[in-house]
Structures are given as structure tokens and as C-alpha cells.
Amino acid sequence: MQAYLEFEKTVSDLQGKARELRDMQSADASLNVADEINKLEAKAGQTLDELYKKLDAWQKTQVARHPDRPHFKDFREALIDDFQPLAGDRGFADDHAIQCGLGRFEGQSVAVIGHEKGHDTQSRLHHNFGMARPEGYRKAIRLMEMADRFGLPVITLIDTAGAYPGIGAEERGQAEAIARSTEACLNLTTPMISMVIGEGGSGGAIAIASANRVLMLEHAIYSVISPEGAASILWRDSTRAREAATSMKITAQDLLALGIIDEIVPEPSGGAHRHRKETFAAARTKLKANLIELSKKSPDALKRERREKFLAIGRNL
Known part of the structure; x- marks a missing residue:
């Protein structure tokens, strides 16, 4: 069953009515309601198109967080062949929020790093909802250093609300791990492309x-703090998140205009969660073109x- 967002209620109602008519037709073959069903589905599709042409920032935030939105594992399976995962930071443990490994993209060997949120309760707990601990960033550093040594391009897929803020993570040097991971990115002598596929939250992202190129899916978000967190700090009222x-x-549209990102990866009307194959194809096209360049x-x-x-970000604003 499709999960509808709050602003998609009109679409949900129309498609619900179409389902009811379809069930009635299945129960009673003498009923001829095919025309009504087609009209309702056409109206629902038109309404969805109109909604997604004018999403505001809060609606895009909801789309970026949609439970059915494809995550790192989905993109990796669609884009990367012969993937071999690598685990552990060789210091403390293996962090499951950041996934790393080697594979082939369009026949070329690459290093792949990304946040994995999980798709159900069990996997979300296993991956800590995509919020990495210090060992996750140290694992990423290990892979980037390996990629640099062997001349492999690095592709990263970003989807996190932020780094994990727990006491244990802070005790093990969360801020230092994030800083050194950022430094490792900047010191790479091989091509690096990052794509924000859902949420890009703060230092955790x-x-x-x-990277050399930062791409964003059309309905992804990228920010220094979550809207709820910002509202709580600025107004002490998380309900002002919108x-x-x-x-x-x-x-993505705002950040492209500000020069924070380099390109927008288009999503079909209705979002990546409704049209996974088309989104993966668009992502492949953008990644391939940038990697060649x-x-x-x-x-x-x-x-x-x-x-x-x-260093140039913000200088010309």
C-alpha cells in the first residue's frame, strides 16, 4: 500500500475512491464503472503532477524523509556491479550507518561510501537510522585512503539526519572523526562525486x-541542521519547522542558486519513492557524465x- 504524505491527501482520496470502485467491480462483474475509475485515476495523476511542480521547502523535507524513498542499498544495487563491502575502522568497531566497499560503475573500478537508514524497524535500528558514530567516519577514511593509493574514483551517497549525538560517540571523538573525514575528502587526488539522495544533515553529511562534484536529487534536502532543530533553537518552538x-x-533549487551544489538530478513527478527505476537511470547518467569529465x-x-x-562558498553571496 502506497504511503501518502500529508499534502497528498487529495491524491489519496481520489485513488481510494478508484480502489473502492475497482473492488465493487471485482465483486459484481455486472457493474460497468471502468470509465469512472479511469477518470478518477487521471484526476489523481494530474493532481499529483500539479503538487510536485510547486513543492515548498517543508514539503520537500517530507518527500526526502518518505519511508519508501530509495536508500543507499537500493542505489548501490542499481548502479554498482560486483560490490564488495568493507567493514570496520581497525580501531573500535564496525559502524552500520555508513556502508563502504569497492565495486564497478559503468565498468570502472570505484570506491563507494554512503549512509544507510534501513527500510523497516529492525533494519533502521541496525543502521542507527543512518546516523553514524565515529567509527563510521574512520571506516570511510580508511576506504578513501585505499582509493587514493590505488587511483580509484570515490562515489558517496548522502542520506542522514546528522551524525549520532550520543554520549559514547562524543567520548570516542565524534567531532575529530568528522573533521578528519572531511580532511580525507579534500586530500584525495582521485575524482570524488557526492550525491545527496535524501537528507544531507550537518557535519554528518x-x-x-x-567532493569535486556535489549532486542532489530534486526533492532531497541539504542543511546545517534539521528544520525542527533550527526552529527549537531560534524560536524554542519545533512546530515552526515549516x-x-x-x-x-x-x-536543491536554492542550493544550486547559491553555488553550494553543482547539479540537480531530476525526479519523476511523485518523487523517487514512486519511480525508482527512472530515478536510478537519471542518477547513473549524471554520475557517468561527471566521472568522465x-x-x-x-x-x-x-x-x-x-x-x-x-573555500569559495559564501564569498560571492
């Missing part, structure tokens, strides 16, 4: 997203341009 989301400029650059140029890219 930038730690593996300081207002905060609008003010923070967290959508970056592969033509020298190691020194890749490192220099990446650093200059992030």
Missing part, C-alpha cells in the same frame, strides 16, 4: 561530501579545484 525550512534554503583532470588539479570550490 559534509564529512563524506566534500517556517525554518523555508528560511534555511535547504532545497573529472577523469580527464590531473591529481593535483582535482585536489586544488576541490579545495578552491569549498
Whole structure:
């Protein structure tokens, strides 16, 4: 059963009525309601198209968090062949929120890193809802250093509300791990492409997203703090999250205009959770084009341009 978001209620009602008529027709073959069903489904599709053409920042936040939205595992299975996972930070433990490994993209060997949120209660708990602990970032550093040593491009897929803020994580050096992971990104001499596929939250995202190219799915979000967190700090009222989301400029369209990201990966009307194959195809096209372009650059140029890219953010606003 399709999970509908709050702003999709009109679509839900129309499709619900169509299902009721379809069930009635199945129960009584003498009923001829095919025309009514087609009209309702056409109206639902038109309404959905109209809604997704004018989503505001808070609605995009809801889409980015949709429980059926494809996560790292889905993108990895669709885009990466011969994937071999690597585990552990060689220091404390294996973090399950950040997944790492080697594979092939379009026939080329690559290193792949990404946040995995999980798809049901059990897997979400296993992956800590995509919120990494320090050992997750240290595992990412280990893979980036390996990729640099063997000249492998790095692809990262971002989908986290932020790094895990628990006491244990702080005791094991969460801030230091995030800083060193960001440093590892900036020191790479191989191409690095990051794609925000859902939520890009704070240092938990930038730690593996300081790349030569930063791409975003059309209805993803990327921010220094969640809208709820910002509302709680600014107004001590988390119910003002919609207002905060609008003010923070967290959508792909806003961030492209500000020069924070480089490209938007289009999503079909209704979002990636309704059209996975089309979204994966669009992501493949964007990744391939950027990888071809970056592969033509020298190691020194890749490192220099990446650093200059992030140092320039905010200077011309």
C-alpha cells in the first residue's frame, strides 16, 4: 500500500475512491464503472503532477524523509556491479550507518561510501537510522585512503539526519572523526562525486561530501541542521519547522542558486519513492557524465579545484 504524505491527501482520496470502485467491480462483474475509475485515476495523476511542480521547502523535507524513498542499498544495487563491502575502522568497531566497499560503475573500478537508514524497524535500528558514530567516519577514511593509493574514483551517497549525538560517540571523538573525514575528502587526488539522495544533515553529511562534484536529487534536502532543530533553537518552538525550512534554503533549487551544489538530478513527478527505476537511470547518467569529465583532470588539479570550490562558498553571496 502506497504511503501518502500529508499534502497528498487529495491524491489519496481520489485513488481510494478508484480502489473502492475497482473492488465493487471485482465483486459484481455486472457493474460497468471502468470509465469512472479511469477518470478518477487521471484526476489523481494530474493532481499529483500539479503538487510536485510547486513543492515548498517543508514539503520537500517530507518527500526526502518518505519511508519508501530509495536508500543507499537500493542505489548501490542499481548502479554498482560486483560490490564488495568493507567493514570496520581497525580501531573500535564496525559502524552500520555508513556502508563502504569497492565495486564497478559503468565498468570502472570505484570506491563507494554512503549512509544507510534501513527500510523497516529492525533494519533502521541496525543502521542507527543512518546516523553514524565515529567509527563510521574512520571506516570511510580508511576506504578513501585505499582509493587514493590505488587511483580509484570515490562515489558517496548522502542520506542522514546528522551524525549520532550520543554520549559514547562524543567520548570516542565524534567531532575529530568528522573533521578528519572531511580532511580525507579534500586530500584525495582521485575524482570524488557526492550525491545527496535524501537528507544531507550537518557535519554528518559534509564529512563524506566534500567532493569535486556535489549532486542532489530534486526533492532531497541539504542543511546545517534539521528544520525542527533550527526552529527549537531560534524560536524554542519545533512546530515552526515549516517556517525554518523555508528560511534555511535547504532545497536543491536554492542550493544550486547559491553555488553550494553543482547539479540537480531530476525526479519523476511523485518523487523517487514512486519511480525508482527512472530515478536510478537519471542518477547513473549524471554520475557517468561527471566521472568522465573529472577523469580527464590531473591529481593535483582535482585536489586544488576541490579545495578552491569549498573555500569559495559564501564569498560571492
